[in-house]
């Protein structure tokens with residue numbers, strides 16, 4: 001069974017929700033990223049989403065934009081990110097890893113080339129923010145021949161007909177963007193999230209996770225029961241932005257805060 | 266004329282390989298709606314009348330076709346005619362597009378206008394029509410461009426627009442476009458994004474081309490009157506490619522007419538410091554479109570350089586990418602120095618001070634006209650006037666104003 005599927009299976013058996021933690025590869029350097037990945041998992045992150053830096057991250061708010069800039073200052077590449085997965089897999093063979101990024105760096109490596117290298121490195125899925133299903137033929141094919149899940153985004157503006165189409169060739173899980181806006185936005189509306197997630201769940205058996213605007217115990221509590229998991233990005237990245245001093249403690253506290261908020265009744 | 270040019274974009278919003286719609290999911294429904302509304306309204310007689318009335322009474326169209334007699338004589342070859350987009354209201358071709366798009370925005374019930382700008386000409390053209398229609402307007406502009414185009418920044422403010430300084434990335438046009446996209450994703454329900462070139466996700470390249478095509482359409486009539494044939498050569502500068510597309514498109518099926526786009530050569534192609542993706546770039550995806558881009562081997566977009574802010578962009582409209590591949594249009598470069606020389610030359614010999622963007626097209630006229638026969642005709646698109654660039658030129662000359 002693929003790692004993403006078995007992770008959600010296990011969580012479901014324990015009646016738990018997934019905590020998906022996001023950070024940008026190479027922010028502030030590759031070694032720190034590897035350390036933080038391990039810390040996150042040890043404190044309760046169930047899935048890791050690794051941001052792949054791009055010069056023009058169109059859907060990111062300032063916090064994650066700056067993380068991309070820091071990673072690029074170090075000349076972090078997609079190849080480096082694949083090597084990082086190889087390193088991580090030496091110690092952890094179960095936690096799913098998903099790359100989240102923009103198409104151009106992936107295209108530059110080539111869909112087939114990337115996907116076959118990714119599979120060999122131990123990557124589980126890809127999520128390309130600027131790749132709607134209509135433009136995804138190459139990556140859909142390459143991902144499926146290499147056993148990678150292709151995570152799809154659904155937005156507040158996506159209507160039912162589109163949701164249905166998107167679900168048809170999605171795999172792994174569905175990522176529901178909880179707000180109209182960029183990452184780090186602040187105005188999540190649980191009522192709206194609930195009704196949209198219900199619609200999605202009526203059209204697919206895949207797990208649905210909710211992201212954008214979740215940053216602390218309170219916001220976790222407000223959306224916890226509506227889906228199969230939550231994604232936290234900017235709140236973690238903003239700690240990384242503060243510098244390496246006591247970073248791993250800060251990340252570990254934050255993950256603990258979020259995962260206990262996910263658990264409490 | 267045996268082979269008719271196919272009607273593009275196709276139903277996927279593509280020009281061959283290029284174009285398409287590579288944007289976050291949140292924007293896809295908005296782009297579908299925009300496409301639907303645009304396809305309907307462009308057939309509508311009332312809308313067509315409204316646009317053409319505005320182009321006539323507000324913009325001042327048709328723009329003249331001017332025979333540059335002294336310059337022609339000096340160059341000693343082909344007759345050079347100038348299509349005078351610099352005489353439009355606000356001083357560039359950009360207003361042709363904004364006049365049309367704002368009517369579309371109003372028709373769609375949008376309450377707020379946003380735009381990106383490089384040289385500030387598109388920002389001014391957008392702020393102008395927003396003022397006229399009483400809609401609030403936010404213009405995103407790179408910090409570096411704000412510094413080199415301060416006159417246009419003040420113009421936009423006088424017109425009531427809010428100018429937001431963009432400090433991310435390279436602080437130029439591409440980053441302004443990212444920021445405008447971010448605004449649009451956030452305010453997609455009530456906001457209309459007026460993109461300023463034949464770039465971005467489908468249907469923008471089509472919409473902007475169509476509204477600028479009035480330039481080439483007028484030229485068809487004017488050519489008959491002035492020299493009773495099609496011109497041999499059309500020349501325009503290419504940033505995103507809207508003034509070039511507007512000039513070229515009505516001549517696409519006139520295969521005897523050579524179409525030449527001039528990209529910014531910056532400090533020279535060999536230095537890598539330029540803004541010429543069609544000459545020295547690679548296919549990729551940026552700002553919602555597949556096109557030629559300036560990028561490194563890892564797919565990161567490279568910093569560009571041009572003396573003119575309006576050409577300082579690492580991508581190009583997808584239809585140009587396609588016209589290049591099929592060989593219907595040719596794309597060349599003129600560097601900073603050649604552009605500055607052409608800027609001065611036209612000013613001195615014809616009393617017409619062109620924009621630095623336009624000056625790139627003029628630089629190519631200087632290379633080409635002398636090699637042509639005296640009975641042949643070049644039409645060059647004078648996409649804008651040069652007042653906005655006086656500070657830049659003075660600085661290069663070491664003159665303190």
Ligand SMILES: Cc1ncc(COP(=O)(O)O)c(C=O)c1O
Pocket residue numbers: 357358383384385386387461462463502503504505506507508509574575576620622623648649650
């Ligand atoms: C006068 C002028 N010409 C040309 C351009 C380049 O744009 P495009 O290639 O879309 O015509 C600009 C852009 O700002 C401009 O101001």
